[in-house]
Each structure stands twice: as C-alpha cells, then as structure tokens.
Amino acid sequence: MPDLKLLYEAVVNGDAKASLAITQQALAEGVDPLILVNEHMVPAMDEVGRRFEANEFFVPELLIAARAMKASLEVIRPLLIARGDKPAGRVAIGTVKGDLHDIGKNLVASLLEGGGFEVIDLGVNVTPEKFIETVNLKQANIIAMSALLTTTMPAMKSTIEALKSAGVRDRVKVLIGGAPITQKYADEIGADGYSENAVGAVALAKKAVAT
Ligand code: B12
Incomplete structure (x- = not known):
C-alpha cells in the first residue's frame, strides 16, 4: 500500500505525475476512491488555499495543484460513476x-x-x-x-x-x-x-x- 501522505504532498506541491502514480497504485490495491478524495486530496487543496491566503502560494501554485488533483480525479471519476444504477433524476x-x-x-x-x-x-x-x-x-x-x-x-x-x-x-x-x-x-x-x-x-x- 502506498503511503497516502505522499498523495497529499503531491497535490500540495502540484506534482501531477506523482499524484497520478500514487492514486493508480492505491486503487490497484483496493483503496476506496472516496477515501483518496476526502481524506487526502481535499485536505491538500485546503492546505493550498491556506498557503495562498498566507501569501506563501500564488495563482501559478494554485493552478499546478489543481492540475495534480485533476490528474488523479481522471482515474477516480469512472470508478465513482460506475457505482450508480438507473437514473434517479x-x-x-x-x-x-x-x-x-x-x-x-x-x-x-x-x-x-x-x-x-x-x-x-x-x-x-x-x-x-x-x-x-x-x-x-x-x-x-x-x-x-x-x-x-x-x-x-x-x-x-x-x-x-x-x-x-x-x-x-x-x-x-x-x-x-x-x-x-x-x-x-x-x-x-x-x-x-x-x-x-x-x-x-x-x-x-x-x-x-x-x-
Ligand atoms: C484550485 C483553486 C483555484 C484554481 C481553480 C482550478 C479549477 N479548475 O477549479 C485557479 C487557479 C483557477 C483559481 C483561481 C482563482 N481563485 Co481560487 N482557489 C483554489 C483552491 C486552492 C482550491 C479549490 C478546490 O478545488 N477545492 C477542492 C474542492 C474539492 O473543494 P470545493 O470546490 O469546495 O468543493 C467541495 C464542496 O464545496 C462541495 N461542493 C462544491 N460545489 C458544490 C455544489 C453543490 C450543489 C453541492 C451540494 C456541494 C458542492 O463539494 C465539493 C466536494 O466535497 C481554493 C481554496 C479552497 N480551499 O477552497 C482557492 C480559492 C477558492 N480561490 C480564491 C481566489 C481569490 C481565486 C482568484 C480570484 C485568484 C486570483 N487572484 O486570480 C481566482 C478566481 C478565478 C475565477 N474567476 O474563478 C479564494 C477565494 C476567496 C474568497 N473568499 O472569495 C480561495 C478560497 C483561496 C483563498 N484561501 O484565498 N483558484
């Protein structure tokens, strides 16, 4: 099992390659995609926002963090969608x-x-x-x-x-x-x-x- 703290760090640092690789490895090992999102990636974006407010990060850092998060979400999204059944609305x-x-x-x-x-x-x-x-x-x-x-x-x-x-x-x-x-x-x-x-x-x- 990959160290999921590294996923948090990859998103904060805007390392899309690492974020994607850790996500793929975790999913292959059966980690629930929602745990990756809610416990690691969303807190990472919160930290990015905190640093932005503290003038430690600027718009380019926000953008690369968002890119890293999106890279992981691309592989997570189909798994979340696959959970559904008939249209409810x-x-x-x-x-x-x-x-x-x-x-x-x-x-x-x-x-x-x-x-x-x-x-x-x-x-x-x-x-x-x-x-x-x-x-x-x-x-x-x-x-x-x-x-x-x-x-x-x-x-x-x-x-x-x-x-x-x-x-x-x-x-x-x-x-x-x-x-x-x-x-x-x-x-x-x-x-x-x-x-x-x-x-x-x-x-x-x-x-x-x-x-
Ligand atoms: C990434 C980011 C960006 C990226 C966005 C990339 C993208 N494609 O989305 C970029 C660099 C483009 C950006 C630009 C700007 N940003 Co920005 N950004 C962020 C950041 C760091 C993360 C947002 C994020 O993706 N969070 C992760 C997601 C998963 O969380 P979420 O969006 O909140 O969604 C969850 C819930 O809210 C909820 N939810 C969301 N939508 C909905 C809808 C429904 C119906 C429901 C029920 C629930 C729900 O469910 C989601 C999942 O759990 C935030 C800081 C933060 N922590 O919010 C700042 C932040 C939002 N940005 C901010 C600012 C100021 C800007 C800019 C004005 C900066 C600038 N000077 O240019 C521009 C504005 C551009 C514009 N016109 O929109 C400020 C806003 C301050 C304020 N009070 O208004 C924040 C809060 C940073 C800060 N702390 O100062 N940003």
Missing part, C-alpha cells in the same frame, strides 16, 4: 457566472452520476439563462450550482430569481454548494438544499426527487 450542474473553479463541481457531478442521476454538466461561468434553457429544453428537475468565490455567490441568488421570472422555479429543486456557502445563505436565497461536500450532495438530490 436529471441534474443540470454548473459553476455560476464569473466563477471558474470546477474541481468541486466535477466531483459532485461524478458522485451524482454514481448515485444514479443523469447529469448535464454545463461547465463553469454558467449564466442564469443557460440554467433556464436546460430546464426548458432538457427537462432537468434539479439544478446544482457551485460557487467558490464570495464575489460570485450572489449569482446563485440571481439565478433563483431568474428561474422565478421565467416561470420554471416550481419545476426544479435548487441545490447549492461550494466553500463559502452555508445553510444560512441557502435559506436566505430560497435554495432547496445545501451540502458542504459531494457525498452530501447525492443525499440531498435523492431527497429532492423524493419530495
């Missing part, structure tokens, strides 16, 4: 307008697929109009929005308002998440659910389609 997921962070959103998307949902991934910088179009044209019954910046959080509120103005708010459940989001904020803007992590997102989505 159709989710339109995206990172809100103005925001380019997609690692957390991609993880949520993979776990939702693994949880049996059909996922339409709209990518990053998604406008309210795009969400509405997906509800209308693709009959999505859940909208999942991600935001990582305090400055882009208000785009969640504008999207919910735009859904109301377009007359489709009652056709969808709206779930939100991302590092700066809280339950209090979700309540304030009238979202139907919030979770602080991707595993919780699946539970939320299941609850949303059951009600």
Whole structure:
C-alpha cells in the first residue's frame, strides 16, 4: 500500500505525475476512491488555499495543484460513476457566472452520476439563462450550482430569481454548494438544499426527487 501522505504532498506541491502514480497504485490495491478524495486530496487543496491566503502560494501554485488533483480525479471519476444504477433524476450542474473553479463541481457531478442521476454538466461561468434553457429544453428537475468565490455567490441568488421570472422555479429543486456557502445563505436565497461536500450532495438530490 502506498503511503497516502505522499498523495497529499503531491497535490500540495502540484506534482501531477506523482499524484497520478500514487492514486493508480492505491486503487490497484483496493483503496476506496472516496477515501483518496476526502481524506487526502481535499485536505491538500485546503492546505493550498491556506498557503495562498498566507501569501506563501500564488495563482501559478494554485493552478499546478489543481492540475495534480485533476490528474488523479481522471482515474477516480469512472470508478465513482460506475457505482450508480438507473437514473434517479436529471441534474443540470454548473459553476455560476464569473466563477471558474470546477474541481468541486466535477466531483459532485461524478458522485451524482454514481448515485444514479443523469447529469448535464454545463461547465463553469454558467449564466442564469443557460440554467433556464436546460430546464426548458432538457427537462432537468434539479439544478446544482457551485460557487467558490464570495464575489460570485450572489449569482446563485440571481439565478433563483431568474428561474422565478421565467416561470420554471416550481419545476426544479435548487441545490447549492461550494466553500463559502452555508445553510444560512441557502435559506436566505430560497435554495432547496445545501451540502458542504459531494457525498452530501447525492443525499440531498435523492431527497429532492423524493419530495
Ligand atoms: C484550485 C483553486 C483555484 C484554481 C481553480 C482550478 C479549477 N479548475 O477549479 C485557479 C487557479 C483557477 C483559481 C483561481 C482563482 N481563485 Co481560487 N482557489 C483554489 C483552491 C486552492 C482550491 C479549490 C478546490 O478545488 N477545492 C477542492 C474542492 C474539492 O473543494 P470545493 O470546490 O469546495 O468543493 C467541495 C464542496 O464545496 C462541495 N461542493 C462544491 N460545489 C458544490 C455544489 C453543490 C450543489 C453541492 C451540494 C456541494 C458542492 O463539494 C465539493 C466536494 O466535497 C481554493 C481554496 C479552497 N480551499 O477552497 C482557492 C480559492 C477558492 N480561490 C480564491 C481566489 C481569490 C481565486 C482568484 C480570484 C485568484 C486570483 N487572484 O486570480 C481566482 C478566481 C478565478 C475565477 N474567476 O474563478 C479564494 C477565494 C476567496 C474568497 N473568499 O472569495 C480561495 C478560497 C483561496 C483563498 N484561501 O484565498 N483558484
């Protein structure tokens, strides 16, 4: 079994080659992919964020750490998706307008697929109009929005308002998440659910389609 502390270090140091190699070895030895993500890779990104705040890291370091995390997620993603069975609902997921962070959103998307949902991934910088179009044209019954910046959080509120103005708010459940989001904020803007992590997102989505 590889030393998984090295996975944490590989992500923090942006060593994509090492991150991928350790991930592949751990998976080959039967380590649960979610343990790799939740106990090693996500804490590594938190450390990267901490160093960025402390001016020890700058944007290039964030980028190479993200690249290392993505290299590992490429091999983990199919395994998470393979856990699912029949579609439980159709989710339109995206990172809100103005925001380019997609690692957390991609993880949520993979776990939702693994949880049996059909996922339409709209990518990053998604406008309210795009969400509405997906509800209308693709009959999505859940909208999942991600935001990582305090400055882009208000785009969640504008999207919910735009859904109301377009007359489709009652056709969808709206779930939100991302590092700066809280339950209090979700309540304030009238979202139907919030979770602080991707595993919780699946539970939320299941609850949303059951009600
Ligand atoms: C990697 C990173 C980047 C990368 C992103 C690469 C990519 N492809 O995503 C790059 C370099 C591009 C970047 C850019 C910037 N970043 Co940045 N970034 C980060 C960093 C280090 C990690 C984010 C991450 O991937 N975390 C790991 C994932 C797995 O966690 P997560 O996204 O939170 O997702 C989990 C949960 O939140 C939840 N979740 C997420 N979405 C959803 C959705 C739903 C529906 C649900 C239910 C749950 C859920 O589940 C996920 C899995 O468990 C964070 C620090 C941090 N710890 O958050 C800063 C951070 C978010 N960035 C920050 C900043 C300031 C920026 C820049 C403005 C920097 C600059 N000066 O240019 C730009 C903004 C660009 C833009 N317009 O978006 C700040 C934000 C501060 C603030 N309060 O707003 C942070 C917090 C760093 C810091 N501590 O200062 N960044």
